[in-house]
Amino acid sequence: xxxxxxxxxxxxxxxxxxxxxxxLFGVDxxxxxxxxxxxxxxxxxxxxTFLRVLSGLEPAWDGGVWxxxxxxxxxxxxxxxxxxxxxxxxxESIAEGLTVGEHLRLWASSLEGGAxxxxxxxxxxxxxxxxxxRGQMASTLSGGEKQMLALxxxxxxxxxxxxxxxxxxxxxxxxxxxxxxxxxxxxERGSAVLMVEQSVNVALSVAHRAYxxxxxxxxxx
Ligand code: ATP
Numbered sequence: 001x002x003x004x005x006x007x008x009x010x011x012x013x014x015x016x017x018x019x020x021x022x023x024l025f026g027v028d029x030x031x032x033x034x035x036x037x038x039x040x041x042x043x044x045x046x047x048x049t050f051l052r053v054l055s056g057l058e059p060a061w062d063g064g065v066w067x068x069x070x071x072x073x074x075x076x077x078x079x080x081x082x083x084x085x086x087x088x089x090x091x092e093s094i095a096e097g098l099t100v101g102e103h104l105r106l107w108a109s110s111l112e113g114g115a116x117x118x119x120x121x122x123x124x125x126x127x128x129x130x131x132x133x134r135g136q137m138a139s140t141l142s143g144g145e146k147q148m149l150a151l152x153x154x155x156x157x158x159x160x161x162x163x164x165x166x167x168x169x170x171x172x173x174x175x176x177x178x179x180x181x182x183x184x185x186x187x188e189r190g191s192a193v194l195m196v197e198q199s200v201n202v203a204l205s206v207a208h209r210a211y212x213x214x215x216x217x218x219x220x221x
Contacts, residue, residue, distance in 0.1 A: 006069045008033050008161050008192040009054070013063035016053050023049045025216040026063065031161065036183065036193040038203035041213035047196045050213070051165050054194075055087045056080045068160060081110070084160030086153060086191075093150035094138045101134035103149055107156045115156050123152055126182055144175035151179065154186045162186060164195040168202050180206050 009031040016024040023046045031037050041047050052058040054065060056077035065072045067083055075083065087093075095103065104123065108115035124131040127148045133141070138149055147167075154162045164183075168176045176199075183206050187193050197203040203210060212220040 005033050007031055007066075008035075008068060009194070010066040010069075011054075011063065014050065014053060014060050014065065015062045016049055016058055016060050018049075018058075022061070023216050024053070024060075027213070027216070027218055029211060029218065031192050031194060033190075033192055034187070035209065036187050036195070036207045038207035038210040039194060039196045039213060040200060040203060040210055045213045046216040047213055048165055049216075051087060051163050051194075051196060054080075054161075054163060055085055081159075085163060086157050086159035086161070087163040087165070088150040088153060089165040093153065094141070094146050096139055098138055099135055100130055100138050100141070100149060103138055104134075104152060104156065107153045110157065119156055123155060126155065126185070127152060143170050144172070144179070147171060147175070147179060148182075151182050151186065154191060155182075155189070158186075158189055159191050162191045162193045164193065164197075167195050167197050168199055176202055 007030045009029065011027055011029040014024055014027040015022065027050055039047050039050070049058060053060050056072070056075055056079075059074065067080075067085065070083070072080060072083070095106075098106065104115070129145060130148050130152065133145070138146065141149060171179070180202070183193060183195070195203065195207065209221065211218050
């Protein structure tokens with residue numbers, strides 16, 4: 001990790017909630033370029049809410065979020081994608097009614113000139129099972145294949161920060177074992193990664209650092 005550079009992500013004192021119920025109570029976090037960071041915590045601690053605030057899907061009530069030193073403020077979710085935040089949610093980053101190939105083309109269309117032949121060749125190499133299924137409806141993929149497709153988005157888009165919620169939820173350990181090297185690869189390609197993961201073993205087998213969230217605040221780093 002390159003600690004002399006400004007952090008990819010910096011959060012200070014982030015608070016948020018739903019209606020009148022406060023869920024986040026001043027979250028501080030800093031992720032450097034090159035890092036894979038795990039966010040751990042019990043059910044209901046506020047992890048998903050925090051990721052939604054990062055992606056602009058929930059407004060922060062207070063505090064600040066900076067991406068490469070740029071304050072995100074009230075930036076809309078779709079603009080945060082262009083700014084470099086790509087979020088995938090275990091198995092749910094799939095659109096109904098689109099094939100595997102159409103998903104890949106959709107994500108590539110956000111890049112100037114589309115996905116390069118090198119990137120497409122890399123996808124075939126990393127996920128041969130998806131290469132055989134370009135014409136299949138993505139909604140009919142297995143859980144592991146859906147997660148492969150979701151990770152393909154990060155391989156295509158190469159975000160500044162990849163945010164993954166519930167990485168291993170519902171996946172067999174052998175599938176998780178196949179996918180962890182892909183997270184490392186995405187990280188080595190230049191994306192910092194923040195992953196929420198229920199299994200401490202899974203998280204710590206890939207993460208450089210971890211934060212523990214309890215009752216909407218970071219209690220341990
Ligand atoms: P899990 O590991 O179970 O997914 P989490 O740490 O991701 O939990 P959140 O999903 O962020 O926790 O939930 C934090 C709190 O916010 C919980 O008490 C939850 O009931 C509440 N909450 C989440 N989403 C909403 C919503 N849309 N409206 C109202 N309350 C919500």
